Amino acid sequence: xxxxxxxxxxxxxxxxxxxxxxxxxxxxxxxxxxxxxxxxxxxxxxxxxxxxxxxxxxxxxxxxxxxxxxxxxxxxxxxxxxxxxxxxxxxxxxxxxxxxxxxxxxxxxxxxxxxxxxxxxxxxxxxxxxxxxxxxxxxxxxxxxxxxxxxxxxxxxxxxxxxxxxxxxxxxxxxxxxxxxxxxxxxxxxxxxxxxxxxxxxxxxxxxxxxxxxxxxxxxxxxxxxxxxxxxxxxxxxx
Amino acid sequence: xxxxxxxxxxxxxxxxxxxxxxxxxxxxxxxxxxxxxxxxxxxxxxxxxxxxxxxxxxxxxxxxxxxxxxxxxxxxxxxxxxxxxxxxxxxxxxxxxxxxxxxxxxxxxxxxxxxxxxxxxxxxxxxxxxxxxxxxxxxxxxxxxxxxxxxxxxxxxxxxxxxxxxxxxxxxxxxxxxxxxxxxxxxxxxxxxxxxxxxxxxxxxxxxxxxxxxxxxxxxxxxxxxxxxxxxxxxxxxxxxxxxxxxxxxxxxxxxxxxxxxxxxxxxxxxxxxxxxxxxxxxxxxxxxxxxxxxxxxxxxxxxxxxxxxxxxxxx
Amino acid sequence: xxxxxxxxxxxxxxxxxxxxxxxxxxxxxxxxxxxxxxxxxxxxxxxxxxxxxxxxxxxxxxxxxxxxxxxxxxxxxxxxxxxxxxxxxxxxxxxxxxxxxxxxxxxxxxxxxxxxxxxxxxxxxxxxxxxxxxxxxxxxxxxxxxxxxxxxxxxxxxxxxxxxxxxxxxxxxxxxxxxxxxxxxxxxxxxxxxxxxxxxxxxxxxxxxxxxxxxxxxxxxxxxxxxxxxxxxxxxxxxxxxxxxxxxxxxxxxxxxxxxxxxxxxxxxxxxxxxxxxxxxxxxxxxxxxxxxxxxxxxxxxxxxxx
Numbered sequence: 001x002x003x004x005x006x007x008x009x010x011x012x013x014x015x016x017x018x019x020x021x022x023x024x025x026x027x028x029x030x031x032x033x034x035x036x037x038x039x040x041x042x043x044x045x046x047x048x049x050x051x052x053x054x055x056x057x058x059x060x061x062x063x064x065x066x067x068x069x070x071x072x073x074x075x076x077x078x079x080x081x082x083x084x085x086x087x088x089x090x091x092x093x094x095x096x097x098x099x100x101x102x103x104x105x106x107x108x109x110x111x112x113x114x115x116x117x118x119x120x121x122x123x124x125x126x127x128x129x130x131x132x133x134x135x136x137x138x139x140x141x142x143x144x145x146x147x148x149x150x151x152x153x154x155x156x157x158x159x160x161x162x163x164x165x166x167x168x169x170x171x172x173x174x175x176x177x178x179x180x181x182x183x184x185x186x187x188x189x190x191x192x193x194x195x196x197x198x199x200x201x202x203x204x205x206x207x208x209x210x211x212x213x214x215x216x217x218x219x220x221x222x223x224x225x226x227x228x229x230x231x232x233x234x235x236x237x238x239x
Numbered sequence: 240x241x242x243x244x245x246x247x248x249x250x251x252x253x254x255x256x257x258x259x260x261x262x263x264x265x266x267x268x269x270x271x272x273x274x275x276x277x278x279x280x281x282x283x284x285x286x287x288x289x290x291x292x293x294x295x296x297x298x299x300x301x302x303x304x305x306x307x308x309x310x311x312x313x314x315x316x317x318x319x320x321x322x323x324x325x326x327x328x329x330x331x332x333x334x335x336x337x338x339x340x341x342x343x344x345x346x347x348x349x350x351x352x353x354x355x356x357x358x359x360x361x362x363x364x365x366x367x368x369x370x371x372x373x374x375x376x377x378x379x380x381x382x383x384x385x386x387x388x389x390x391x392x393x394x395x396x397x398x399x400x401x402x403x404x405x406x407x408x409x410x411x412x413x414x415x416x417x418x419x420x421x422x423x424x425x426x427x428x429x430x431x432x433x434x435x436x437x438x439x440x441x442x443x444x445x446x447x448x449x450x451x452x453x454x455x456x457x458x459x460x461x462x463x464x465x466x467x468x469x470x471x472x473x474x475x476x477x478x479x480x481x482x483x484x485x486x487x488x489x490x491x492x493x494x495x496x497x498x499x500x501x502x503x504x505x506x507x508x509x510x511x512x513x514x515x516x517x518x519x520x521x522x523x524x525x526x527x528x529x530x531x532x533x534x535x536x537x538x539x540x541x542x543x544x545x546x547x548x549x550x551x552x553x554x555x
Numbered sequence: 556x557x558x559x560x561x562x563x564x565x566x567x568x569x570x571x572x573x574x575x576x577x578x579x580x581x582x583x584x585x586x587x588x589x590x591x592x593x594x595x596x597x598x599x600x601x602x603x604x605x606x607x608x609x610x611x612x613x614x615x616x617x618x619x620x621x622x623x624x625x626x627x628x629x630x631x632x633x634x635x636x637x638x639x640x641x642x643x644x645x646x647x648x649x650x651x652x653x654x655x656x657x658x659x660x661x662x663x664x665x666x667x668x669x670x671x672x673x674x675x676x677x678x679x680x681x682x683x684x685x686x687x688x689x690x691x692x693x694x695x696x697x698x699x700x701x702x703x704x705x706x707x708x709x710x711x712x713x714x715x716x717x718x719x720x721x722x723x724x725x726x727x728x729x730x731x732x733x734x735x736x737x738x739x740x741x742x743x744x745x746x747x748x749x750x751x752x753x754x755x756x757x758x759x760x761x762x763x764x765x766x767x768x769x770x771x772x773x774x775x776x777x778x779x780x781x782x783x784x785x786x787x788x789x790x791x792x793x794x795x796x797x798x799x800x801x802x803x804x805x806x807x808x809x810x811x812x813x814x815x816x817x818x819x820x821x822x823x824x825x826x827x828x829x830x831x832x833x834x835x836x837x838x839x840x841x842x843x844x845x846x847x848x849x850x851x852x853x854x855x856x857x858x859x860x861x862x
Contacts, residue, residue, distance in 0.1 A: 050427060076429035084427075090420035092656065101417040104410045105429035113410070153429055290659045342850050346598050349659070350800055351849050354842040357797065365835035419656075470793065474600075474666050481663055485656050515678060518670030522646065525664045529655040 002061075003028045003157055003188050004049070004080075009058035009068075011048055011212075018044045019212040022058070026157070031179075031189045033203030033220070037232055041212035042192045043085055046159050049190075050082045051075045062157070076105060081155035083146035085162040085192070091135030095126060095145055098134050103152040116152055123185075124148040124178055140171045144178070151182065158182065160191040164198050176202060200224065208232065251393065255386035264385040268457065270499045271392040275450040276472075277479040277491025278399045283443040284477065285485035286407060288419025289341075289436055292349040293356030295472035297444040300332050301325035301451025302466040303363060306376035309455075318381040322391075322452045329448020330441050337440045341433055344422070353473065360467030375462025378455070388457045395453060399446045404488065406442065415439050419486075482524050484531030493532050561705035568709055570830045571823065576712065578822025579719030580780055584795060585802025585814040585821075586726055587773035593809015594746040594766045597647065598662045601669035602774055602799050603792025608672060609635055609775030610787040611680060617687045617782075624687060624782045625717065631775040639771025640764040642668060648763060669792060676789035686786040689714075718780035723815075725776060729769070730811045742766055746809055774799070794838070801845040807855025816856055820844070 002025040011019040019041045026032050034042050047053045049060060051072040060068040067075050090098045099117035100110075107113050121130055124144050129137065134145060143163050150158055160179070164172055172195070179202060183189055193199040199206065199220070206223040208216040210232040216223045223229055255264060276298065284290045305321030316324060340351040363370045370376070382388060406412050414435045417425040425432050455461050466472065475498070483494025505516050528535040588602050609631045616622035616630055650664050686692075694713040699706055733739035744752035745762040753759045781787075802821055806813025821841050828840040848856065 052423070052426075071431070072426040073429045073431045076427060082427055084424070088421045088424035090417050090424065092420060093416055097413065097416070101413040101425075101430075102428040104413055108410050110409060113413075149428060284657065284659075288657065290657060290662075339846065339850070343853075345658075346596075346662075347804075347849055347853070349662075350598075350804070351846050353797075354801075354845045358839050358842050361836055361839045365833065469797075474663075477659070478663060478666065481657070481660065514670050515674040518667045518674060521667030521670065522664060525650055525660055525667065526646065529650065529653040529660055534656065 001028050002026060003063065005061040007059045007061070009048060009055045009060060011044060011053060012056045017212055019048065022214060024207055024214065024217065026188060026190055028188055030205065031183055031191065031203050033199040033206040034190060034192045034209065035199060035206060036209040040209045042209065043161060046082055046161055046192065049159060050080060076153055079156040081150035081153045082159035083150050083161050083163055085165070087142040087146055089134035089137065089142055089145055091133065093134055094131050095134055095137070096121060096130040098145060099148050099152045102149045105153040120148045120152040123151060123181065125174065139166050143167065144175070147178065155187060157188045157190065160189060162192055162194065164193055164195050172198060255389050261385050264389055266499055266503065268385065268388050268392055270495050271396045272450055272453060273479055273495035273498060274396045274492045275392065275399050275446055276476045277483065277495050278403055279443045279446040280476045281480045281485060281491050282403055283439045285480060286412070286419065287415040287436060287439040289439065290349045291352045293352035293473050294447055294476050295467045295469060296336065296352065296356035296359050297329040297333060297447035298451040298472050299359060299363065299467035301329045301448030302455040302461045303370060304328040305452035306378065306455045306461055307369060309378060310376055318456045321456065322449055325452025326445045326449035329451065330445045333440050333444030334437070337437045341436050353469065356467060356473060357469065360463050363463035363467060370463070373462060375460060378459040380459050381456060392453055395449055402442065411435065411438060478521060481531055484533030487531070487533040487537060490531050490533040558705060561707055565707045565709070566830070568707065570826050572709060572711060574823035574826035575819055576715040576719050577826060578819030579722040580777060581798060581802055581821050582726060582815040582818030583722040583777035583780065584774055584799050585806060585818050586729060586811065587770035588799040589803040589806060589809055589814040590766055591770040592803055594742055595763050599665050600662060600796055601665040601672060603794065603796035604669040604672040605635060605639065605771045606774045606778040606795055607676060607787070607789065607792040608638065609778030610782050610791070611676060613779040613782045614685060614687055614787060624689060624779055625721070628776050628779045631779045632772045635775030636768040636772040640768035643764050643767035647767070648760065673789045673792055680789060682788060684786045684788045687782050689783050692783050712784065714783040718784070721780060725773065726811065726815050729773070733811065738765065798841065801841045804845055805848055805856055807857055810855060810857060813855050813857045820856065
């Protein structure tokens with residue numbers, strides 16, 4: 001059963017086509033990887049799905065209901081959370097307060113929100129950072145805070161936007177572990193990632209896009225061996 | 240700590256018993272009124288990050304609503320009803336102003352509120368049948384001792400303080416801070432930023448309107464140039480809050496004491512041109528205490544204990 | 556054509572003329588702020604007070620040294636440039652670098668600066684309204700049209716015409732300066748992307764001093780032009796700061812032709828509004844247009860920000 005479906009989604013900014021005729025679906029329980037060279041339109045796809053931008057044409061279905069054109073906060077309440085490639089910590093709040101702010105998505109009670117936040121920070125293994133102000137965190141922890149915050153909204157679908165970028169090898173391993181744990185707790189995942197080793201090892205399926213259009217889809221192996229994908233990444237001169 | 244608080248509260252309550260000096264009471268009443276204004280502005284500007292350059296709009300509407308209803312209402316409103324109605328009318332106006340201005344962000348929001356406040360001032364000057372134009376509204380005093388007014392404005396300030404403290408410890412408070420820190424992130428975390436910004440504005444406007452109605456009752460006179468003043472209300476309330484410390488519970492109070500005290504000293508001491516020194520004081524404070532006196536104090540304390548920076552919901 | 560219709564046309568044309576002439580002065584007022592807001596994203600609430608300083612320099616130059624107000628622009632321009640650059644260097648720039656909860660600290664700083672300037676003027680020059688008795692203050696030129704047997708007589712205030720002309724010259728000079736000179740290009744680069752400009756070797760800090768200086772000099776010049784047609788007093792600045800905002804937003808921040816257009820639109824709105832709707836609400840029209848433009852045309856009337 002598909003949880004998320006993009007049907008012929010196109011987005012133009014002025015005359016520039018950022019995403020063109022994008023069609024794919026994401027099954028419940030899946031981890032789908034989204035790859036493509038810089039500027040291919042990956043983050044725009046996330047922005048389209050979570051409602052920051054409205055498609056020029058086409059439709060987006062989440063749990064079989066149209067969500068394109070809805071505001072991000074509505075989409076979030078429907079059970080869709082995301083992280084940001086360029087992290088957006090609430091800098092003057094502590095880590096715990098950051099996560100509480102997002103837990104209020106599911107409760108009006110401060111104590112409940114606090115418990116949910118404690119749980120989400122524990123799940124993301126950042127207990128010892130809870131009382132630090134988010135603005136003072138090192139990059140690795142900021143990226144993890146993005147995940148903890150998204151988790152605290154109790155999503156059914158989580159969009160991860162380059163949560164591995166800039167991490168050291170140990171942090172990468174830890175984050176892979178956490179992502180697998182999230183998946184294990186019944187959350188479907190759509191992930192953008194540049195580190196091939198990571199994306200190949202955790203995705204069930206991969207989609208590669210270039211210039212806003214889908215150029216390959218399949219198992220990680222199939223996509224990695226696809227000539228168009230290789231060209232997109234290495235330049236046509238290589239072929 | 241608790242004993243100190245009880246002692247402080249008792250002292251504040253007993254002041255009018257201890258002194259009947261009208262000058263001292265007048266100063267204290269002005270301080271408390273500015274505490275109300277500063278706290279209200281702080282909720283919207285400091286905690287929610289929506290800096291308004293036009294809070295005189297709500298102050299003026301509160302004052303005029305009370306003035307018009309007490310003077311010409313059928314039946315004429317009592318001073319008490321005026322306070323409440325002033326707050327309510329300001330809240331309704333805030334809903335309209337918010338609906339218009341919250342489409343804009345940052346400095347554009349600030350300037351658009353200022354523009355609308357100026358439009359309201361011009362309406363108050365020109366709509367003579369309703370407002371008596373530039374001549375203003377003159378009332379007969381409802382209470383004849385300053386102690387009454389002291390307790391009324393103290394009650395408003397206390398209520399405002401309690402409401403803000405309650406709000407800042409609830410879901411609303413976390414949402415306000417999230418909006419201030421990053422509006423886009425807040426949206427993605429499920430926060431309807433337009434709605435919550437409006438809530439913050441409505442609470443802020445209600446108390447500002449009440450302060451306006453109180454001002455009318457206390458001074459028994461208003462005119463558009465006073466209550467809708469950009470300089471003496473809209474800008475001054477920002478200064479009071481920022482000098483004391485934005486996004487702190489006690490900042491507005493510290494700022495209000497400082498403002499009334501300093502401007503009084505300069506006024507008595509220098510007569511004309513006393514605002515030169517007030518201006519210099521502002522410049523010096525902003526350069527050396529960018530987050531206000533309480534804010535900078537908190538930061539230093541936080542540095543000592545290596546905890547959060549400032550302005551979280553728990554900070555004092 | 557009946558005399559009534561001719562009278563109506565005469566009134567309308569006269570209102571349009573004074574609106575456009577007033578607009579020229581406003582344009583100069585707005586240019587300075589547009590430059591400052593466009594390049595530095597600074598909201599300068601002391602803008603009108605800087606104009607007031609320019610006006611007093613002009614006034615004293617005339618009173619003490621018999622310098623014609625138009626000639627004193629040569630004095631006002633460098634003096635205000637220096638004042639602006641120093642304010643930016645020693646007060647505003649340091650405050651902008653500090654991490655504060657609200658970025659509006661900088662705005663309050665300019666409030667403080669404005670307070671100091673206007674109250675210094677109050678202290679030294681008293682609250683009296685003053686004006687400069689130049690011979691051409693009330694000089695008027697007439698232009699008669701004779702359509703359909705009726706006479707339509709239009710009048711042009713000479714000092715307003717001169718102010719309009721000088722405003723246009725200064726505006727064009729600024730436009731050429733920003734577009735054609737290296738310094739101008741560096742200022743524009745700073746406006747577009749401060750970090751990138753710094754990486755390209757632009758001393759962005761110095762650019763902000765120059766920009767604030769230029770903005771102040773322009774508004775000072777506007778003050779000098781205003782002196783022959785207006786009176787001056789220490790608190791004159793406030794309303795003009797607001798007008799400058801309106802013009803800047805109408806034209807789009809940092810947009811030079813836009814600021815000129817914004818000035819003319821505001822001048823027209825005020826003169827049309829005061830004649831045909833209500834004198835009392837004259838200033839309200841500017842504010843209402845301001846809010847409408849902010850909401851519906853956030854990039855200004857010309858649809859594009861930036862110089």
